[in-house]
């Protein structure tokens with residue numbers, strides 16, 4: 001079976017000299033458009049003025065590169081921006097308030113109660129899971145199965161479902177923007193909610209400090225999913241290892257303290273703190289399949305790295321690290337994924353004398369990714 005390992009390494013490690021610095025490549029019209037502007041860290045774009053709108057620089061006062069903020073009415077700019085930046089903030093998105101109250105309520109329930117919310121099949125994308133060495137716990141809503149929510153809490157189910165459904169609609173409308181000139185993302189991939197999920201996450205020293213639990217009640221996880229990371233004083237840091245998401249697009253919203261970092265194909269790191277009134281949108285592993293050079297495929301057995309051009313949206317590598325002293329962080333992530341059997345890559349190949357159509361389904365990629373060291377998809 002051909003391996004994605006080398007392809008993913010190349011995507012992230014290959015320094016493409018032909019690619020301009022993303023920070024300098026924003027076009028004049030984008031830079032002057034009052035709806036695409038660059039936030040300062042922790043900027044409240046609702047309360048603040050849009051003076052940053054006229055900024056042609058994407059560097060913060062500290063010299064760190066910053067991510068753009070896009071108004072929903074300018075959603076058509078997102079495909080272009082995602083080729084230049086690893087993520088964008090979307091404002092005026094019309095989503096209901098992010099249900100952090102429910103995330104907090106659920107994730108701070110007594111341990112015994114949280115253990116009742118685990119998936120009987122030990123899925124890490126349904127119900128409650130934790131990675132104690134990483135100081136992280138999370139809970140997933142997977143609409144294909146019954147919600148494993150907290151007992152006797154109707155509001156929880158209502159608000160969670162509502163935020164999920166509207167976020168998926170929003171991500172679908174972002175997908176449609178890729179199809180204005182050519183049908184890059186197949187319509188069935190966009191329209192069918194498929195294997196999309198939503199996750200509540202908590203990063204907290206409390207999770208690390210919890211007493212060791214019965215190993216039988218622990219979900220399966222590996223050393224990447226549950227890695228240990230410490231600061232200079234040897235204190236464990238709540239975190240999630242660097243990875244890309246196995247999906248089309250991911251939507252993230254989080255509380256302070258900040259802790260999310262994303263980086264681009266040139267290895268430049270961007271801080272992605274919560275910006276009031278916005279949600280962060282980043283690209284998943286499927287994006288290169290839809291945005292590779294015309295007629296080419298990023299699969300290694302086809303054109304591989306050659307298929308990656310300047311208009312190709314690469315999956316966003318990201319990590320979270322929350323210094324122990326900063327307090328606990330909550331985040332909500334919505335992952336837009338197609339149905340497992342949907343074809344994401346199709347090609348006529350020659351087998352001896354015969355020409356046959358070779359199809360790659362979404363789920364095949366997921367299986368392949370399990371073999372990629374250090375970039376686990378967390379879907380096992």
Ligand SMILES: O=C(O)CCC(=O)C(=O)O
Nearest residue numbers: 201252254260320331333
């Ligand atoms: O907590 C976050 O902001 C990111 C979570 C994440 O990357 C994931 O669950 O895949």
Ligand SMILES: [Fe+2]
Nearest residue numbers: 243244245318
């Ligand atoms: Fe992620």
